[in-house]
Amino acid sequence: MKPSLKDQICQALQDVVDSMLADLDSVKTPVVILTRPKQKEHGDYAVNIAMTLAGPLKQNPRQVAETILKTVSFPDSVAKADIAGPGFINITLHAGGETDILKDILIQAERYGCVDTNQNNPVCLEFVSANPTGPMHVGHGRGAVVGDALANLLAARGFKVHKEYYINDAGNQIGVLANSVWLRMQELQGLSISFPDSAYPGDYIIDIAKEILLTSDFTTFEAMAETKRLKTIGALAVDANMAMIKKDLQTIGISFHQYFSEKTLHASGKVEQLIQKLENQNLIYTGALPPPKGKEISDYKPVEQRLFRTTQFGDDVDRPLQKQDGTPTYFAADIAYHDDKYHRGFKHMIDIWGADHGGYITRVQSAMKALTGLDHQPEVLLVQMVNLTRNGVPFKMSKRAGTFVTLSEVVEEVGSDAVRFNFMTRRIESQFDFDLEAAKQKDAENPVYYVQYAHARICAVLRKAEEEGVALADIKDVDTSLLNTDEAQKLIKMLLSYPEMLDAAAQRREPYRIATFIMQLAAAFHSFYHKNRVIGVEDNLMQARLLLLKATAQVIHNALLLLGVSAPEKM
């Protein structure tokens, strides 16, 4: 594939810059970066290279720019290059210089914006991983939506993406879950029980208890030894919860390549082996941790534990691998899990966690540094909390009282598309105020309908053209240089920048950029459509505008697909 026009221009400038600095080998050669100016007076592309060179060359920027322009040889499509402002070089292309690329959009269709998958570039993306002790809440939903979109984005940009869900089906919480269910089972049998605060209060526990009683005989559980009973019920309850979680994920269109069970790590001895491995590296010792500062712990008692020397790899304190009773901590299993991923061939891992797990990053990365020597693995993205409101009034959510709002309730009320798109409109670093009523509005207040409407509107125009017997010209016969109005030019520039936007979004792990891009694209389209009549104008112009509409619809469609949001043809 031949280099794009942008790359050609970039290279031409880079050659000049390299030669200008050839004598100054002490200076690091800056990389030429072409940007698309916000204002059309500043041309099609702008370069700030003269300003960055001014320092090292000890000349004023405009002078440097002149020297560059004197020697550079641009491709033919460049009409002119001016020096502007403090030393920008503004490059203007011949009219219609790039508009022919519009045709590529239709030729590449669903692949426009994508690059070929590099099989040697596998990445394991772990997200959601909600505990199998209850239904998913909206916070999980945000992580799920962001993770799925990131997976699509990375796949579009060439990564071989493996989506994975880690099931925390071991540890105390499963015991609590099992006990909660067992109590409800007894209660359903008419026995009088006392339900402790520590047990899970939600109604779903009763549902699970009923479900188990439907398929199994109560007396067989009664007859079991307590350990066995809790283990059996725990496994059944985890299965039930996972079935519920998978169903919730399905309703928002999310699937995984693999569900990885923590329990299997213990069962296969991998946790044990990992601890042994660290023992052999002399990275474990027995000691007691000091009490944490600034947090009151009434029953603090120093405990001798097996500690992992994570401080040697950048952590603040050493971390326990075994609890007081000798069983492995969650941390021990988690590094065994990441180690397992590594040995499955994933040199590159990305984890998406809720903000409440932020304190956990350093210790996992430290552990992986010890085990693999790799820095910053896994790459962890923290998604900030979601505050759910209705008409601005916050929900009082309490897990203890069982009054938290589940993801499925929200999806049922506002719909998958609205949930997904809304979650994608903000950076993951910002806390999200999600208002149920606003998300339900089918108007401009709700961005998802704005962008979907743009797509449906284009489809309507194309249908209309067909109804009126307009024969679409062959793509190669369309004269795209006729698309010369301000609105058309703006729209075209956006369409052409789509691959660049995707690339930046993938590199920065910021899939939300896709959503903001679509909103801007939809706005550019609406503005174009309002001022530029399509059907009924002179035939060549109409053909060109129809082509532009088709390309716009294609890009909106492609982008929405990455976000897992539908692009309806009618609404």
Next chain:
RNA sequence: GCGCGGUUAGCUCAGCUGGAUAGAGCGUCGGCCUCCGAAGCCGAAGGUCACAGGUUCGACUCCUGUACCGCGCACCA
């Protein structure tokens, strides 16, 4: 106390890895359908980019400090 994240228009948020005059939606005010989808478009008003320093040709963007908000800080996950 320490760590992480945040602070941009009345409200909710963008701001393309440091560029040219800081943008959008909602809300307010005023326009646009005898004409392809008005779930739309156009215009007006609205800003000490939390605050104070610093870095440089240039800072909403990078650094330091302060304030406020959220999250986290042994033997839970």
